[in-house]
Amino acid sequence: MSKQASNEPAIVMEHVSKNFKVLNRREGLSGSIKDLFSRDYKTLQAVSDVSLTVGRGEIIGYLGPNGAGKSTTIKMITGVLEPSEGKIMVNGVVPYQNRTRNSEQIGVVFGQRSQLWWSLPLIESFNLLRDIYLVEEKEYKDMLELYRSLVDLEPILHKPVRQMSLGQRTLSDILAAFLHNPAIVFLDEPTIGLDVAMKSKIRDLILGLNAQKKTTVILTTHDMGDVDALCKRVVIIDKGKKIYDNDMDHLKTFFGSYRTLRMRLDGEDEWTERVIDENKTDVMKEIEKTQKEHKIKDIQVQEISTEEIIKKIYEG
Amino acid sequence: MNLKRFAALTKAGIQESLQYRLGTAVTLFSNLIYLALVYFLWKAIYASSGKDVVRGMTFEDTMIYLILATALFNFLEQFIVWDMSRSIQSGKIILDLLKPMKYRIYTFWSYSGAHVVQFFLTFTPTFIIVCLLTGGAIHIGVNLLFFVLSTVLALVVNFNIEMLVATLCLYTESTWGINIVKETIVLLLSGVSIPLAFFPETIRGIVSILPFRAVYDIPLTILLQKNGADQLSGLLPMLGMQLCWVVILTIAGNLFFNHAVRKITVNGG
Amino acid sequence: MNEKNNLTNQMPIHKRGLKFYASIYKKIIIQDIKSKMSYRADFIISTVGMVMTNLAGFLTFMILFHNFPTINGWDYHHMLFLYGFSLVALTPVQCFFDNNWNLRFQVQSGDFIKYCFRPINVFFYFISEVFDVKGLGQLAFGLGTLGYAWHKIGLPVTALNIGKTIVFLITASLFMIAIMNFAAATCFWIIGSGYVMVIMFRFKDFARYPASIFSGIFKIIFTFIIPIAFVAYYPSLVLLTPDKVPVLSWLSPLFGVLFFYLSYRFWMLGVRKYDFTGS
Numbered sequence: 001m002s003k004q005a006s007n008e009p010a011i012v013m014e015h016v017s018k019n020f021k022v023l024n025r026r027e028g029l030s031g032s033i034k035d036l037f038s039r040d041y042k043t044l045q046a047v048s049d050v051s052l053t054v055g056r057g058e059i060i061g062y063l064g065p066n067g068a069g070k071s072t073t074i075k076m077i078t079g080v081l082e083p084s085e086g087k088i089m090v091n092g093v094v095p096y097q098n099r100t101r102n103s104e105q106i107g108v109v110f111g112q113r114s115q116l117w118w119s120l121p122l123i124e125s126f127n128l129l130r131d132i133y134l135v136e137e138k139e140y141k142d143m144l145e146l147y148r149s150l151v152d153l154e155p156i157l158h159k160p161v162r163q164m165s166l167g168q169r170t171l172s173d174i175l176a177a178f179l180h181n182p183a184i185v186f187l188d189e190p191t192i193g194l195d196v197a198m199k200s201k202i203r204d205l206i207l208g209l210n211a212q213k214k215t216t217v218i219l220t221t222h223d224m225g226d227v228d229a230l231c232k233r234v235v236i237i238d239k240g241k242k243i244y245d246n247d248m249d250h251l252k253t254f255f256g257s258y259r260t261l262r263m264r265l266d267g268e269d270e271w272t273e274r275v276i277d278e279n280k281t282d283v284m285k286e287i288e289k290t291q292k293e294h295k296i297k298d299i300q301v302q303e304i305s306t307e308e309i310i311k312k313i314y315e316g
Numbered sequence: 317m318n319l320k321r322f323a324a325l326t327k328a329g330i331q332e333s334l335q336y337r338l339g340t341a342v343t344l345f346s347n348l349i350y351l352a353l354v355y356f357l358w359k360a361i362y363a364s365s366g367k368d369v370v371r372g373m374t375f376e377d378t379m380i381y382l383i384l385a386t387a388l389f390n391f392l393e394q395f396i397v398w399d400m401s402r403s404i405q406s407g408k409i410i411l412d413l414l415k416p417m418k419y420r421i422y423t424f425w426s427y428s429g430a431h432v433v434q435f436f437l438t439f440t441p442t443f444i445i446v447c448l449l450t451g452g453a454i455h456i457g458v459n460l461l462f463f464v465l466s467t468v469l470a471l472v473v474n475f476n477i478e479m480l481v482a483t484l485c486l487y488t489e490s491t492w493g494i495n496i497v498k499e500t501i502v503l504l505l506s507g508v509s510i511p512l513a514f515f516p517e518t519i520r521g522i523v524s525i526l527p528f529r530a531v532y533d534i535p536l537t538i539l540l541q542k543n544g545a546d547q548l549s550g551l552l553p554m555l556g557m558q559l560c561w562v563v564i565l566t567i568a569g570n571l572f573f574n575h576a577v578r579k580i581t582v583n584g585g
Numbered sequence: 586m587n588e589k590n591n592l593t594n595q596m597p598i599h600k601r602g603l604k605f606y607a608s609i610y611k612k613i614i615i616q617d618i619k620s621k622m623s624y625r626a627d628f629i630i631s632t633v634g635m636v637m638t639n640l641a642g643f644l645t646f647m648i649l650f651h652n653f654p655t656i657n658g659w660d661y662h663h664m665l666f667l668y669g670f671s672l673v674a675l676t677p678v679q680c681f682f683d684n685n686w687n688l689r690f691q692v693q694s695g696d697f698i699k700y701c702f703r704p705i706n707v708f709f710y711f712i713s714e715v716f717d718v719k720g721l722g723q724l725a726f727g728l729g730t731l732g733y734a735w736h737k738i739g740l741p742v743t744a745l746n747i748g749k750t751i752v753f754l755i756t757a758s759l760f761m762i763a764i765m766n767f768a769a770a771t772c773f774w775i776i777g778s779g780y781v782m783v784i785m786f787r788f789k790d791f792a793r794y795p796a797s798i799f800s801g802i803f804k805i806i807f808t809f810i811i812p813i814a815f816v817a818y819y820p821s822l823v824l825l826t827p828d829k830v831p832v833l834s835w836l837s838p839l840f841g842v843l844f845f846y847l848s849y850r851f852w853m854l855g856v857r858k859y860d861f862t863g864s
Contacts, residue, residue, distance in 0.1 A: 080701045080860045100601075103704040115699045117613075117714070119620040128616070131609055132705055134601075160620060339777025346784040349811065352803050353791045360657045360798035361649070370652055395779070402690070493630035493719075500634075500641040509645055509790075514652050 008092065010184055010216040011054040011077060016086030017240075018047040018072050046072040048240040049086075056183070057214040059206075061221065061231035065314050069240040070220045074186055077218075078106055091183045104133060107177030111189035114169050115176065116161045122172050123157045126179060133180035140179075147175055150208045151201070167198035171205065178209050184216040191226055203229040224307040236313055244313055251309055258304040258312075259283060266295035275308055321417065325425040326432065340437055347386060347438065354382050371513045372542075376453055378511060380446055380540065385508045385532050387442035388467070391434045392474045392531065394427055397498065400482040401491035413577065420573055424475055431471060455541055462551060466535040469558040473530045476565035477502065479573065486576040507533040513542075527561040534558055601705060609705070610713050617716045631719040639672070639726045642790065657798050663825060664793075666734035671793040671817035672727025674757035679720030682762050684712055689772035689779055692859060707856050708849060738825075746824060752838060753820035759841035760815040761789065766848035773855030785811075792816035808833070812844060 022044050047069040054060055064070050075081040076088055079095030079102040088095055095102040108115070116125040130140045147153055156168050164172065170190060177185050187206070191199040207230060210217055219230060227234060227248070234251060236244035244251075257278045262271045276283055283301060290296060362368075362375040373381070400423075403409045413419055447454055481498040485491055503509050506528040512520060523529060534554045537545050544550025621628060646668060650661055659667075688711070691697040700711050740746060768785040771778040788811065796814035799807050808814045819834045833840075 075860070078702055080698070100704045103702055106702070108699075108702045110699065113696050113699055115702075117616070119624075120616050121620075124616045128609070128612060131612060132703060339775050339780070342771065342775055342778055343780045346781055349806070350784055350787065353788065353807075353813075356798045356800070356803060357791065357794055360794075361653045364655050364657055365653045390780070393780070393783075488626055488630060489624070490627040490630040493627065493632075493634040496631075496634040497637050500638045504641045504645060510648055514648055516648070516651055519648075 008056075009053045010056050010058070010091055011052065011218075012087075012089045013050055013052040013073075013077070014087045016047060016050050016052075016073075016076065016083045016088060017045065018069075018076060018081065019084045020044045020046055045240050047076070047083075047237075050237065050240075050242045051086075052235060052242065052245065054184075054216055054218065056216055057210065058233065059210055059217040059219065059230050061219050061227040061234040062237070063220070063222075063227065063234055063310060064237040068237045070237060071188075073237070074188070074218070074220065077184075078108065078186065079103065104180065105183045107180070107182040107185040109170075109173045109177045109185070109187045109190055111170060111187075111192040114161055114173055116169075116172060118162050119160055121158045121160050122164075125161065125172075125176060129176055129179050135180050139181065143179060143181065146209075146212060150205055151175075167194050167201075170194065170198075170202060174202065174205060174209075178213065178215065181213060182215065184218065187217060187219045187221075189221050189223070190219070191221070191223055199223075199225065200229075206230055224305070224310060227310075228306050236310070238314060248306075251306070252303070255304050255309050255312065258309075260302045260304050260308065261286060262300040262302065263287070263290060263296050264298040265290075266297055271300075275304060275312070321425075325422070326429045328426075328429060340433075343390065344438060344441075347390060347442075351383055351386060354386070355379060358382070373511060373513050376450060377540070377542075380450060380453060381507075381511045381536055383442065383446055384536055384539065385511075387439045388470075388532055388535065389508050391431065391439045392471060393434075394430075394475070394478050396423065396427070396475075396478040397482045397485065397491060397495045401485040401489070404485055405489070419577075420479060420570065423479070427475070454539065455546075459539060459541055459546070462545075462555070463535055463539040466538050466555060466558060469555070469562055470531045470535050472562045473527055473558060473565060474502075476562070476569045477527065477531070479569050480565070483569070483573050483576050486579070502528055502531065505529070506531045507536070527565060530558045530561045606706070606709055610709075613713050614716045618718065621718060628718070632722050635719045635722040636726075639723055643668075645790075646793070657795050659795050662734050662737040664795075665730060666738060666825060667795065667817050667821055668793045669727050669729070669731030669734055670754070670757070670821045671789070672723055673731060674727075674754055674792075674816055674820075675761055675789060676720050676724040676727065677758040678761045678765055679723060680717050682712055682765060683717040683720075684715035685765050685769035686782065687715070688769045689782075692772050693776070697859060701856070701860065708852055740824060749823050753823055753834075756838045756841040757816050757820045759845045760812050760837075761792075763841075763844040763848035764788070764811065764813070764816075766845075766852050770848075770852040770855040773859050788813050789816060792818070794818075812840070815840065815844075 020043070021041050050069075050073065062070055062073070072081065076083050077090055077095060079090075079099040082096040090102055091105050093102045093105065116122070117128065120128075126144070129135075135143075144153075151171060156164060156172060159168070161169060161172065174187070174190065177187075190206070191202050194202065203226065206217065209215060217230070219226060221227065231248060233247050234244065235242060246254075259276050259278060261274045261276050261283055263274075264271050274286065276286060287296070287299065358375060358378055362370070362378075368374060400409070403412065412422065415422055447456070477498070481494055484494050488494065505523050505526055512523060512529065512533050515523060534557070537543050538551065538554060545554060646664075649656075650664070654661070656664060688697075697711075700707050703710055735742075764785055765782070768782045771781050775781075792813045796804075796807060796818035799814070815837055819831065819837050822834045823830050
């Protein structure tokens with residue numbers, strides 16, 4: 001393996017595309033019977049011409065609506081899938097050509113699918129992972145020490161995974177993914193289904209590990225709270241194409257002229273929300289317009305939330 | 317009861333089963349090979365015995381019985397125990413319990429679509445082939461009608477046995493263990509592996525009062541018109557026995573299931 | 586930034602050989618047995634299930650012999666020998682390869698993807714996850730039957746015979762494992778192929794009858810395509826008829842290894858296919 005320059009990025013994707021052949025299912029009972037005899041396939045471009053560079057130690061949000069091509073991209077970077085076109089380098093390794101080598105330098109977490117041994121106490125899962133990844137004893141001990149400084153490990157360390165709560169399980173899975181000190185960790189919906197307290201605990205843990213170990217983190221999520229808390233940069237993909245790739249701050253400036261106008265009308269408990277582009281519409285005019293028809297009890301004008309920005313981008 | 321709802325569940329089941337085109341083909345093919353095994357084994361057995369008729373069964377009788385039993389087995393085979401244990405472990409069962417339909421009834425009608433497909437895709441072709449090959453060994457007449465009636469009863473009995481065992485999953489995670497016990501008992505005592513006619517008298521006496529016979533042996537005996545099933549006097553007790561088991565097992569199954577559900581709701585799953 | 590980079594560059598290229606896998610497997614099994622011990626009820630129910638299955642199988646066997654004293658020239662004790670031999674040969678597939686039964690559920694739900702991200706062999710990782718102690722009950726039952734039949738037939742107890750028994754039992758096991766690997770891996774291509782495993786597992790019940798009962802095309806099918814003739818019949822002939830052992834019996838260890846290898850390749854091909862389509 002050749003030495004790399006110190007500013008070599010963690011992940012480089014150049015003009016990557018991925019095509020699938022999928023079955024066209026017909027509708028209804030008569031459709032199912034027709035499918036028995038003849039099938040109709042079409043080619044689907046899950047990812048098309050995506051180029052992306054991720055630096056070391058970055059935490060990026062990789063966002064997009066369901067079916068946008070997020071998981072296909074992740075599968076290509078992890079070496080599970082081979083791209084139809086384009087080149088991928090992960091920390092100096094071509095993933096699909098060196099799957100084993102590549103998997104030594106990555107960690108993967110799925111929010112709802114534990115990858116730990118279901119019936120074993122957590123510490124035994126850790127020990128097995130140490131052996132599988134051939135982690136040096138000293139590094140292993142240091143890592144456990146680091147974990148102890150970041151989270152309260154004792155209540156879960158000797159508990160079988162099957163007996164853990166969802167939050168404890170997610171926490172364990174994240175710790176397990178960082179155990180071999182990988183260069184890159186993929187987090188897929190890490191806080192799904194968790195309560196607010198647990199969410200913030202998980203986010204703190206990710207930030208802590210990233211700061212200590214300079215691990216690159218690729219986060220895919222639908223929870224904008226995760227993005228706000230963790231990411232400095234977001235990449236948005238839709239229908240297989242990259243449609244946005246820039247800083248979070250830029251995202252806000254870009255949509256800086258947007259305001260969320262919240263009004264509570266007389267006789268209603270709920271807030272009515274409207275996103276307004278100040279370059280096009282005047283907020284005061286909007287309020288006056290509403291006032292002609294309703295009595296307004298309360299008014300708030302807020303900066304647009306990330307959630308709404310992303311929604312606007314998806315909608316195009 | 318709301319027939320439209322049942323029809324919708326059946327229809328959805330049919331659609332789902334039809335999507336598994338290759339699965340169905342593979343099932344049919346595996347069955348053919350299995351039947352070849354059965355054929356060779358029994359051919360060798362009869363050849364070694366030097367007799368044409370053993371226990372009132374000729375080689376041809378035995379083959380027809382075992383082939384149709386296997387076809388029936390496919391048709392009745394359900395994975396309720398596994399499905400239920402999975403939905404318990406994933407917590408999905410709570411959603412199913414909340415459906416505006418009794419869980420047992422919902423489950424029964426969800427599987428009914430697969431039964432309809434299996435009946436036409438596996439049982440009927442097997443039956444026609446056996447009819448053609450044996451050239452008139454199976455009497456075609458009013459017995460077919462009774463056979464269909466008896467098969468429907470068998471289906472309900474089988475469903476009830478499955479559900480009773482599946483309910484055990486609410487108490488234990490040992491799905492494999494309880495499933496294998498059920499499968500072993502049903503396979504042996506219902507006559508799928510060896511026709512009940514070959515069982516020694518004492519064991520036959522016990523088997524004849526157990527519900528498992530009602531699943532495979534009775535429908536086949538009616539179809540093949542053995543043991544006096546060609547007379548109404550022989551036929552009615554068999555159907556009566558099936559009906560009895562339907563009633564007993566349905567009541568027992570309901571009581572047991574309700575008890576089990578109450579237990580998990582109290583303990584919070 | 587620099588520290589991380591250096592670390593990455595110096596990362597040694599790990600070789601994971603047989604010794605590595607053996608040590609990992611040993612550790613997983615020990616841990617697994619430990620955790621199984623804490624689920625006593627499950628263990629007891631499974632063991633009862635296993636005993637029931639064996640009793641039922643034995644009962645089927647007895648009922649047959651109750652009606653038909655010989656089958657294709659094989660008498661009761663020789664048949665019992667085959668029966669015991671097949672039970673022992675089935676033990677490894679039940680103890681070590683039981684996770685194959687979960688494969689289709691994991692593939693369908695998409696959970697299987699988790700096995701694809703580790704730097705170890707996917708087949709090993711998946712199979713090693715479950716070790717099934719209850720297969721040991723069957724082993725005891727099979728050994729008992731085999732020993733009884735051995736005694737009744739009057740086979741001499743020599744080192745050579747025992748050595749042969751061990752080699753050819755392993756051979757027979759390899760065939761059974763391979764059959765189940767093939768059957769399980771069909772789920773990568775075919776949705777709803779669960780029945781294939783069920784029926785293949787029922788095929789094993791026919792392994793205990795002499796394969797000489799087959800003729801024509803089926804003789805070839807059951808010898809070379811679905812090799813149940815190798816699960817007990819051919820390997821055990823080495824002991825039962827030492828004067829006229831068929832060539833196929835002597836070749837069976839070679840075939841066993843080959844067949845196992847092919848089943849492994851087929852399984853791994855399925856994983857590639859899964860990667861391409863799995864959600």
